[in-house]
Amino acid sequence: MEEIMRLFPEIMKRQLMTKIGTRWRSLQEIRVRIERPIELVFDTNTEWLTENVPAKQDGIFLLNQLSQFSLYRMEEELKQGYITIRGGHRVGLAGKVNTLHGEVKAIKDITSFNIRIAKAKKGIADNYISYLYDNRYFNTLIIGAPQTGKTTLLRDISRVIGTGWGAVNPVKVSIIDERSEIAGCIEGIAQHDIGIRTDVLDACPKTEGMMMMIRSMSPEVLIVDEIGTKKDVEALQEALHAGVRVICTVHGESLEDIQKRSTFIALWEEQVFDRFICLERTSKPGGVHSILDSTGANIVRKKGCRTNEMDRSSPSFGRYHVDRI
Template structure:
């Protein structure tokens, strides 16, 4: 956690270390707001460091650590509203926005910081990936509300496809990592294990990146996170027409909800996906509610020999007949 703790002044660093102690593996976010207590968000609860309320000097210290004393170097990142640091951790920023012609130029007077802890969970997708493979990988859409583990699962799917699993050989994977969340790259080098046959296009818009990777890296599987725009959808459809398997995610509660979105309707009309993985918000992220085939039948229900639930990379036993 040194990459995270170095961001803070000594008195805040000591307070966080004392509060978290040996629970770093449970920590999801550190929320740092000017003149407010520091918020610590764990997998199953929220805690506060009430004795410290950061002031403007503390905020300047954090900004200097993030930018290595040169905000000019981070102009593009400031426009996007986040910075990825060593270890793949992502720092979200908010404050007063500077616009020009209705376009965000930068965030000024940054007074809100959200440090999202990047924790690669190896084999978290191992119970899921057999459902996505039938002699070859199938185009798959992960669906779930925020903080349900979509990116964590996709990151491990990328690693498993790129390195192979059980008796399945490694496959060429191209990742368009627009927000640096899958690979957590620093200067183009992924900080997470993304597999031996995986190529990453970091900080590139999804639509442009997909076409670039198809032309330059000839992938068998193309992976992007959080699609939504018409350009994203058009690029995905072009990729499938080129014979490339696509794996991606989208925010949503269920299939019925996302099918109503005008920008996503072409994906269903053209039957782009053969698998849909639905995630549900529980006490911990990574709860798989169901895996559906191209006919939108829950194929998890067909496994009669077990009554388990796939969650966070391990199998937890339940007695619901409609879950595994």
């Protein structure tokens, strides 16, 4: 965790390392708030570092380390409210926002830092990959609220598809890693296991990257994280029309939640997704609540069911609810 510890002043670094000890694998976040104790969020509990409350100069130190003493080079990232560092760790920021004509131009006087620890959870996709495949992979949308493990699950799905599983051979996978979180590339080389047949376009906007990868790497499966804007949807449609299978994530509490968003109307009208993976908050990331087929039926086998018995519970909505968006 050297890439994280280098962000802190020396005294604070030593205190953090003592407090965390050997528990790095269960650490989810380090939240630093000026003039308040540091918060450590683990898988099962939250703890506080009270020995050394961060002062304003500690916040300046953190910001200088994040920007390598050049806030100008981070101007675009500051507009988004987060910075991605080596290893795919994301640092969220909060403070005073500067706007121009109603648009965010920058965040200054930063007083809160949320360091989200990126970790590979190998194996979490193993129990679900068979639901995403039938001779070829299904177009799949992973739905989850923040901190439910969307990116973690997406990363492991890439590993399984790009390496192969059971009697299924590996296929060519392309990742558009806009925020350098999925593969955690350093100088273009993935630091996480994303599959032996997987290629990465690192730090590239999704809207440009999808077609770039289709033209240059001829993938069979395209993986992107956190679609949300109209431009994302248009790029996704273009990729789908090129015959590539797409697996992507979106922020939301449920399928019904995202069906209400006007941005996604075109996706529902074209009925592009065959599978929806709905995540839930658990003590560990990537907890799957249900996997829905294109009709909204839950197809995940219940624990204790016979081998061929599936949970096809009656959905509370029809095919995408196009008429209700």
